[in-house]
Amino acid sequence: MxxxxxxxxxxxxxxxxxxxxxxxxxxxxxxxxxxxxxxxxxxxxxxxxxxxxxxxxxxxxxxxxxxxxxxxxxxxxxxxxGLSTPWYSYRIGTLVHSSRELKVHNTFPTLYLSNxxxxxxxxxxxxxxxxxxxxxxxxxxxxxxxxxxxxxxxxxxxxxxxxxxxxxxxxxxxxxxxxxxxxxxxxxxxxxxxxxxxxKKEFIAELMPRHPLYINFLPKSAQxxxxxxxxxxxxxxxxxxxxxxxxxxxxxxxxxxxxxxxxxxxxxAVRDSKLCEVSVEDQVPNGTTLFLVSNTSLKGYRCTMAYLNTPVSGPLSISAALAKALHIKTGESLRTVPLFGPRP
CATH class of the missing domain: 3.40.630.30 (Gcn5-related N-acetyltransferase (GNAT))
Structure with a gap:
C-alpha cells in the first residue's frame, strides 16, 4: 500500500x-x-x-x-x-508608450520585481x-x-x-x-x-535590477x-x-x-472533503469510487487512496487493512474526498 x-x-x-x-x-x-x-x-x-x-x-x-x-x-x-527572508517573484505587467501628436500607441509587456x-x-x-x-x-x-x-x-x-x-x-x-x-x-x-x-537569497536583492524590464528586449528563447x-x-x-x-x-x-x-x-479537495465516523469490518464490499482518505491526527497523519462505498447515513465501513494503514479504530473519524472531482 x-x-x-x-x-x-x-x-x-x-x-x-x-x-x-x-x-x-x-x-x-x-x-x-x-x-x-x-x-x-x-x-x-x-x-x-x-x-x-x-x-x-x-x-x-x-x-x-x-x-x-x-x-x-x-x-x-x-x-x-517571505517573513524570515524576502520572497521574490516577477509580476508581468504592461507599460504604455503613447504620443497623440504622432498617433502612436504602443503597449509593452514588462517584468516587475515583486514581493x-x-x-x-x-x-x-x-x-x-x-x-x-x-x-x-x-x-x-x-x-x-x-x-x-x-x-x-x-x-x-x-x-x-x-x-x-x-x-x-x-x-x-x-x-x-x-x-x-x-x-x-x-x-x-x-x-x-x-x-x-x-x-542564501541576499544576493537577489543586491544584484537584481529594481526597475521594470521590457520583455521585448529579451532573447526570443527567454521570452x-x-x-x-x-x-x-x-x-x-x-x-x-x-x-x-x-x-x-x-x-x-x-x-x-x-x-x-x-x-x-x-x-x-478542501471544499468538498467530509468527516466520516468509521466502522472497521472484516469484509467490506469493493466501492466504485476512488477516494482520498486520511486520519485526523497531526503528528501521526496518514493518507492513502481507497475505493469506498459512502453510506447515506451511519458510519463508513472500512477494511481492517485500511484501518491499520491509517492508524484508526472503530468510532474514530476519517476525512474523505473523491480523488477526482468534476472538471472545472
Missing part, C-alpha cells in the same frame, strides 16, 4: 536519493546533506501542538511503499512565506520517483496535502501559491536565466539555484518560456489547475516558471 506520512529523521538518506533524481532546478530539495538535515529538523518542529503564524512552519510529507518500506516521493506545505506573494501559504517540494509514476501515485502525493489543509486550516494563511519548475534542459541550462539573470549575477543557473536552495513549466512538471500543473489553482502573471525570477494561486477554502 502507498501511504503518505510526515517526514522522519530516518528519511535523510532517502531524501538525498530523491534529490539526486530530481536534478538541477528543484530548488526546494537540493542534493545537500546539510540542507536535508535542516529540512527534516524544520519539519519535525512544525508538527507541534501550538500554532504560530508569526513565523514560517514547514510541513514535509513522504510517500512510502509499505510493501518495500521505501520512500518514493516527497511533498510539502509552507504555512507562510506581492509575501505571507501566502505554499504547496511545494513535490517530487515522485520516476519508477513510481503510475497507479495514480502522483495524484495521491500532491492531493494528500489538501486533506491536511482541510483538517488543520488554522495553521496556514488563507491564500496559497504553488511555484512551478520552469523550463530547463537536461544539462540544467535555463533559457530565461541565460537571457536575463546571467547578465546580472555572473554565475551559472545551477549555482544561483543551489544558493537559493540553501536559503518563449515565461510562464511555462518544465516538461516533467506539466502533469503537476494540470493537477493543481483541476483543483482550482490559477496563474495570475507571477513567475520565478530565475527560470520564469509560473506561480499558481488560490484561496485554501476554494481548493476542490
Amino acid at each position: 502507498m501511504i503518505i506520512r510526515p517526514l522522519m529523521e530516518t528519511d535523510a538518506g532517502a531524501l538525498l536519493n530523491l534529490a539526486h533524481k530530481a536534478g538541477i532546478g528543484f530548488t526546494s530539495l537540493p542534493a545537500d546533506p546539510e540542507r536535508i538535515a535542516t529540512k527534516i529538523e524544520a519539519s519535525l518542529a512544525a508538527f507541534k501542538d501550538q500554532v504560530d503564524l508569526s513565523s514560517e512552519q514547514s510541513y514535509v510529507f513522504v510517500l512510502e511503499d509499505t510493501h518495500t518500506e521505501k520512500v518514493v516521493g516527497i511533498c510539502g506545505i509552507e504555512s507562510t512565506i 506581492d506573494q509575501t505571507a501566502c501559504a505554499e504547496v511545494c517540494t513535490l517530487f515522485l520517483d520516476p519508477d513510481y509514476r503510475h497507479s495514480k501515485n502522483g495524484h495521491l502525493l500532491s492531493k494528500s496535502r489538501f486533506l491536511f489543509l482541510a483538517e488543520f486550516s488554522q495553521r496556514f494563511e488563507p491564500k496559497i501559491i504553488a511555484e512551478m519548475r520552469g523550463v530547463s534542459d537536461a544539462n540544467g541550462q535555463s533559457p530565461f536565466w541565460d537571457g536575463l539573470g546571467a547578465h546580472f549575477f555572473d554565475m551559472p543557473f545551477a549555482d544561483a539555484d543551489r544558493l537559493t536552495g540553501l536559503g 518563449e518560456v515565461i510562464g511555462q513549466v518544465h516538461e516533467s512538471t506539466r502533469p503537476a500543473r494540470k493537477m493543481l489547475e483541476d483543483e482550482g489553482f490559477r496563474y495570475h502573471g507571477y513567475v520565478d525570477i530565475f527560470d520564469a516558471g509560473p506561480a499558481l494561486e488560490t484561496q485554501v477554502k476554494d481548493i476542490r
Whole structure:
C-alpha cells in the first residue's frame, strides 16, 4: 500500500536519493546533506501542538511503499512565506508608450520585481520517483496535502501559491536565466539555484535590477518560456489547475516558471472533503469510487487512496487493512474526498 506520512529523521538518506533524481532546478530539495538535515529538523518542529503564524512552519510529507518500506516521493506545505527572508517573484505587467501628436500607441509587456506573494501559504517540494509514476501515485502525493489543509486550516494563511519548475534542459541550462539573470549575477543557473536552495537569497536583492524590464528586449528563447513549466512538471500543473489553482502573471525570477494561486477554502479537495465516523469490518464490499482518505491526527497523519462505498447515513465501513494503514479504530473519524472531482 502507498501511504503518505510526515517526514522522519530516518528519511535523510532517502531524501538525498530523491534529490539526486530530481536534478538541477528543484530548488526546494537540493542534493545537500546539510540542507536535508535542516529540512527534516524544520519539519519535525512544525508538527507541534501550538500554532504560530508569526513565523514560517514547514510541513514535509513522504510517500512510502509499505510493501518495500521505501520512500518514493516527497511533498510539502509552507504555512507562510517571505517573513524570515524576502520572497521574490516577477509580476508581468504592461507599460504604455503613447504620443497623440504622432498617433502612436504602443503597449509593452514588462517584468516587475515583486514581493506581492509575501505571507501566502505554499504547496511545494513535490517530487515522485520516476519508477513510481503510475497507479495514480502522483495524484495521491500532491492531493494528500489538501486533506491536511482541510483538517488543520488554522495553521496556514488563507491564500496559497504553488511555484512551478520552469523550463530547463537536461544539462540544467535555463533559457530565461541565460537571457536575463546571467547578465546580472555572473554565475551559472545551477549555482544561483543551489544558493537559493540553501536559503542564501541576499544576493537577489543586491544584484537584481529594481526597475521594470521590457520583455521585448529579451532573447526570443527567454521570452518563449515565461510562464511555462518544465516538461516533467506539466502533469503537476494540470493537477493543481483541476483543483482550482490559477496563474495570475507571477513567475520565478530565475527560470520564469509560473506561480499558481488560490484561496485554501476554494481548493476542490478542501471544499468538498467530509468527516466520516468509521466502522472497521472484516469484509467490506469493493466501492466504485476512488477516494482520498486520511486520519485526523497531526503528528501521526496518514493518507492513502481507497475505493469506498459512502453510506447515506451511519458510519463508513472500512477494511481492517485500511484501518491499520491509517492508524484508526472503530468510532474514530476519517476525512474523505473523491480523488477526482468534476472538471472545472
